[in-house]
Amino acid sequence: MAPPVDNASRPPPPTWQHGGVTSATHSSLFPQVPESADAVLDGLDPEQREVATALHGPVCVLAGAGTGKTRAITHRIAYGVRAGILQPSSVLAVTFTNRAAGEMRGRLRQLGAGGVQARTFHSAALRQLQYFWPKAVGGELPRLVERKVQLVAEAGARCRVRLDRGELRDVTSEIEWAKVTQTVPADYPAAVAKSLRDAPRDPAEISQIYGAYEELKRDRGMIDFEDVLLLTVGVLQDRHDIAEQIRGQYQHFVVDEYQDVSPLQQRLLELWLGERDSLCVVGDASQTIYSFTGATPDHLLNFRTRHPNATVVKLVRDYRSTPQVVHLANGLLGQARGRAAEHRLELVSQREAGPEPVYTEYGDEPAEAEGVARRIRDLIASGVSAGEIAVLYRINAQSEIYEQALADAGVPYQLRGAERFFERPEVREAGVALRGAARAGGNDSLLDDAVDLPSQVRAVLGTKGWTSAPPAGSGAVRDRWESLAALVRLAEDFARAKAGATLSDLVAELDERAAAQHAPTVEGVTLASLHAAKGLEWDAVFLVGLTEGMMPITYAKTDEQVEEERRLLYVGVTRARVHLALSWSLSRSPGGRPSRRPSRFLNGLRPGSAALGARSSATGSTGSTGGVERGAVRRRTRRGPVLCRVCGKTLTEAGEMKLMRCEDCPSDMDEGLYERLRDWRAGQASLLGQPPYCVFTDKTLMAIAEAVPSSGGELAVISGVGARKMDRFGTDVLAICAGQEVGGSDEEPS
Numbered sequence: 240m241a242p243p244v245d246n247a248s249r250p251p252p253p254t255w256q257h258g259g260v261t262s263a264t265h266s267s268l269f270p271q272v273p274e275s276a277d278a279v280l281d282g283l284d285p286e287q288r289e290v291a292t293a294l295h296g297p298v299c300v301l302a303g304a305g306t307g308k309t310r311a312i313t314h315r316i317a318y319g320v321r322a323g324i325l326q327p328s329s330v331l332a333v334t335f336t337n338r339a340a341g342e343m344r345g346r347l348r349q350l351g352a353g354g355v356q357a358r359t360f361h362s363a364a365l366r367q368l369q370y371f372w373p374k375a376v377g378g379e380l381p382r383l384v385e386r387k388v389q390l391v392a393e394a395g396a397r398c399r400v401r402l403d404r405g406e407l408r409d410v411t412s413e414i415e416w417a418k419v420t421q422t423v424p425a426d427y428p429a430a431v432a433k434s435l436r437d438a439p440r441d442p443a444e445i446s447q448i449y450g451a452y453e454e455l456k457r458d459r460g461m462i463d464f465e466d467v468l469l470l471t472v473g474v475l476q477d478r479h480d481i482a483e484q485i486r487g488q489y490q491h492f493v494v495d496e497y498q499d500v501s502p503l504q505q506r507l508l509e510l511w512l513g514e515r516d517s518l519c520v521v522g523d524a525s526q527t528i529y530s531f532t533g534a535t536p537d538h539l540l541n542f543r544t545r546h547p548n549a550t551v552v553k554l555v556r557d558y559r560s561t562p563q564v565v566h567l568a569n570g571l572l573g574q575a576r577g578r579a580a581e582h583r584l585e586l587v588s589q590r591e592a593g594p595e596p597v598y599t600e601y602g603d604e605p606a607e608a609e610g611v612a613r614r615i616r617d618l619i620a621s622g623v624s625a626g627e628i629a630v631l632y633r634i635n636a637q638s639e640i641y642e643q644a645l646a647d648a649g650v651p652y653q654l655r656g657a658e659r660f661f662e663r664p665e666v667r668e669a670g671v672a673l674r675g676a677a678r679a680g681g682n683d684s685l686l687d688d689a690v691d692l693p694s695q696v697r698a699v700l701g702t703k704g705w706t707s708a709p710p711a712g713s714g715a716v717r718d719r720w721e722s723l724a725a726l727v728r729l730a731e732d733f734a735r736a737k738a739g740a741t742l743s744d745l746v747a748e749l750d751e752r753a754a755a756q757h758a759p760t761v762e763g764v765t766l767a768s769l770h771a772a773k774g775l776e777w778d779a780v781f782l783v784g785l786t787e788g789m790m791p792i793t794y795a796k797t798d799e800q801v802e803e804e805r806r807l808l809y810v811g812v813t814r815a816r817v818h819l820a821l822s823w824s825l826s827r828s829p830g831g832r833p834s835r836r837p838s839r840f841l842n843g844l845r846p847g848s849a850a851l852g853a854r855s856s857a858t859g860s861t862g863s864t865g866g867v868e869r870g871a872v873r874r875r876t877r878r879g880p881v882l883c884r885v886c887g888k889t890l891t892e893a894g895e896m897k898l899m900r901c902e903d904c905p906s907d908m909d910e911g912l913y914e915r916l917r918d919w920r921a922g923q924a925s926l927l928g929q930p931p932y933c934v935f936t937d938k939t940l941m942a943i944a945e946a947v948p949s950s951g952g953e954l955a956v957i958s959g960v961g962a963r964k965m966d967r968f969g970t971d972v973l974a975i976c977a978g979q980e981v982g983g984s985d986e987e988p989s
Contacts, residue, residue: 272351276321279314279350287311290519290552294319297546298519299539303584304568304813305559305776308521312493313343315519317350325491327354331511334495335359339774343495360504361464364471371481375474384456384463387411394451400444403704404664405716409439412532414449418465419501419533424450435797436531439716468503475510486513497522497542501533516546524579525572528770528807530799536579557586559776561593564819568812570844577802593817598845601824602961603831604784605732608644611781614820615764616648618779623818625651627778629765631811633789636721638766639729641783651763655771661753665703665719669726670749672699677742692740696730699742732828736929769811779818782811785838786823805840821845825961830933833961913944915975923968934968935959947976 273279280288290300290311302308316332319325332347332355334340343357356363372380384390391411395402402410413427422430427449428442438445456462462470475482492511494500497520500508512518524536543549557565565588572583601607611630619625630641630652638654639661645652661667676699697707705723710716726749733748734740765777784790791804812819821841825833837845917940924931935943939959948954954973955965971981 272349273317273321276318276323279318279321283311283314284556286552286554286556287314290554291315291318293519293550293552294322294324295517297516297542297549299542299546299549299551300519300521300554301539301551301582301584302521302523302554303557303586304523304526304810305557306554306586307556307558308554309339309343309346309495311554312495312519312521313346313350313352316355316493317347317352319491320352320355321350327352328356329488329490330355330493331363331489331491332357332493332495333360333363333508335499336774337362339495360507361467364507365467367485368467368471368474371474371478371484375478375481381460381462383467384461387463390455390461391448391452394448394455397451397455398444398447400440400448405719406439409716410445410448413438413445414452415465416531416533417449418463418469419503421469421503421506424453435800437794439710465503468507472503472507472510475507482510482513485511486515490515491517491519493519493521495521497539498524498527498536499529499534500538501535503533505538516548518546523584524582525575525584525806526773526810527579528773528803528810530803540578540582553584555584555586557588558590559816560586560588560813561590561817562588563593563595564588564812564815564817567596567819567844568809571805571809571812571840574840574843575802575805577799579806580802590816596819596821598841599820599822600837600962601822602833602963603826603829604640604824605644605829606963607783607822607824608640609647611641611783611820611822612644612648612650615645615650615779615781618818619650623778625764628781629767629772629775629777629779629814630781630783631767631769631772631814632782632784633769633792633807634721635718635768636725637784637789639725641766645764645766652766653763655765655767655775661749663722665722666726669700669703669723670746670753672703673742673749674746677746692734692742692745693727693731695742696727696745700727728827735828735830735933738930769807772814773810776814776816778816779820780811780815781820781822782808783822784824785821785841786835787838788835790838790840808838808840829929829963830936833958908941908945909947910944912947912976913940916940916944916972919971919975919981923971935964943972943976948973949976 273281280291283291284307287307287310290298291314294315300308300311302311312332316325316330320327320330332340332343334343334357337359340357340359340362344353344355347353347355347357358366369380372378388407388411391414392402392407395407395410416422416436417424417427417430420430424446427446430436431438431442456466475485489511492508494508499522508518520539520542522536522539524539527534527536543551560568565586569585572580575583599607599610601610615625615628615630618628632638632641642652642654661670673696676695697705700723703723705720705727709720709724729749730745733745737744765775767775785808790808791801795801795804823835823837825835916935920931920934920940923934927934936959939957942957942959943954946953946957948957951965951969951973954960954969954976955962960969974981
């Protein structure tokens with residue numbers, strides 16, 4: 240009997256790609272099916288045509304971002320079918336998502352090769368397993384686990400380990416990683432240590448839970464999706480007759496996104512192939528960003544070692560992005576290190592010139608979010624569709640401030656790959672707890688020792704498992720912590736902006752924010768994490784929060800982990816077709832200490848920064864498009880220790896470094912000027928409805944009174960004076976320093 244041939248139902252009209260530039264196409268506008276095999280090759284560039292006509296032996300296609308790789312491999316299959324070299328039913332094209340497989344099937348049909356199967360690894364393996372199970376094992380295939388997390392919870396209970404929802408997700412992910420890397424429960428602790436992986440719990444404990452999970456599945460006659468691959472591998476290894484039957488059916492294999500294959504998927508592919516070499520793989524090592532799931536670019540990088548006679552084609556003509564965007568992408572990878580970096584592709588844009596990438600440094604996160612929202616509003620006003628704009632960040636917890644800023648600006652938006660901030664389970668639970676504590680008021684003993692609003696919020700969230708210290712590593716537990724930490728920061732900012740604010744006031748503020756962010760939208764700006772943006776593209780992309788500790792993320796410890804963070808930023812850059820903006824902020828909240836540094840990955844790329852990599856960041860000068868824009872903060876780059884300007888002692892305290900002298904060293908401060916600045920600050924704070932330190936801190940006023948600046952340049956380099964405050968207060972401060980009288984301000988708080 241023959242293996243089943245896929246007769247999948249027709250998917251929705253696919254996205255049609257020509258030369259790498261995509262646009263949605265209605266079914267009535269699909270291009271005509273090519274009249275002949277040679278017509279299939281029409282419109283391909285020389286390298287794409289080389290891929291399409293390389294139908295024999297192993298083929299390795301190294302395809303950079305936006306180079307039309309899917310176009311090349313679908314035309315290769317279609318050309319082989321239309322030329323009579325490949326039988327449609329003998330070709331299996333494998334990719335990683337159902338969306339990508341559906342798109343591939345749609346394109347093949349339009350090229351006259353509709354009988355070809357395009358499936359995910361799991362889908363192809365499951366069909367084979369269902370078909371051959373009665374013959375290989377007997378009886379029906381065990382049921383698939385519907386709720387893996389629930390079974391892991393039972394396994395934890397059997398091991399007397401209680402796991403909350405976030406921990407359940409993380410332990411489940413660890414079990415999945417162990418299985419795709421072909422690691423059995425007993426070997427899990429050693430495998431984690433070898434891979435330098437941050438386990439969400441004690442590895443020995445996870446090993447126990449993993450073993451109990453496997454026992455539960457066996458007891459109940461169930462399998463999970465990883466078992467589908469493992470069992471298919473087992474059947475093909477043990478039953479040569481079945482392996483030969485499948486090899487007789489499928490004689491030609493194409494694997495897309497080959498840099499993302501796991502060791503288990505690679506083993507399955509090898510068993511499908513047998514001794515043959517009719518294999519075409521497509522990938523880009525510079526886009527390997529899923530190593531935490533078991534993906535590795537090693538199979539792509541070792542392809543020519545395993546197949547010395549392979550045809551290798553490089554696709555480097557970028558049809559997606561302008562030369563300016565491509566130049567930045569190439570520069571970013573030009574500083575990369577490691578094996579993947581040695582095989583990087585130098586892209587060449589095929590588009591007309593566009594605007595230079597814009598780098599902007601902001602004083603604080605709210606200013607960054609507001610600035611991005613303003614730019615987006617301007618882009619929409621200039622004719623760019625909201626649906627063609629994206630804001631990309633490292634972690635989902637960063638979305639809230641951009642949701643708020645876009646809502647305030649009246650810009651519609653949609654989240655991809657995550658719930659809106661106030662819809663996330665942990666945020667909803669926190670809201671319920673805060674509401675309850677607010678209703679209880681002074682009768683809640685939980686708040687007895689909490690002297691201010693932020694400490695009250697920390698106390699309430701502490702009952703939900705939140706701690707001031709973040710959990711180790713990444714995963715669901717870290718995501719939950721980040722969301723709750725965002726609520727704590729929001730409470731801190733709210734308390735600063737509204738003196739005497741109560742918990743009830745904060746709950747009302749959260750309700751207002753949630754209502755503003757929940758407005759229904761049909762089409763809007765996309766908010767997404769960098770991981771969720773893989774495979775997508777927009778006319779305009781804003782890469783935000785690009786500071787050390789966020790990009791690379793703070794828990795990227797090893798060189799390889801840091802390089803994967805660089806690749807993640809590269810993926811973000813290459814999502815942009817025309818407009819690209821990169822931004823960062825020096826402090827979290829207005830008035831905060833400007834202690835953050837721009838991402839090391841921007842060193843040598845942003846104007847005014849030093850090349851290559853040191854953790855210290857160079858100063859970006861203000862400039863026009865392509866530079867660090869006006870509104871950015873100019874900072875002195877300090878090399879080596881900061882010395883007291885009076886006694887020469889090394890300074891270590893932030894306040895002393897701001898003054899450039901020891902606290903107890905004599906000051907040459909103009910006392911009268913200091914008092915005039917304090918009086919002026921009190922008036923400004925009253926007008927703005929903010930605490931005085933949100934205008935300038937005492938230390939900043941002291942530094943101004945000691946320096947007595949006479950120009951904007953002299954004032955700008957004083958620590959605590961950023962571009963935002965220069966724009967708002969600089970004229971007044973310089974006038975006061977010059978002994979002039981200044982009036983009150985009627986400026987509204989922004």
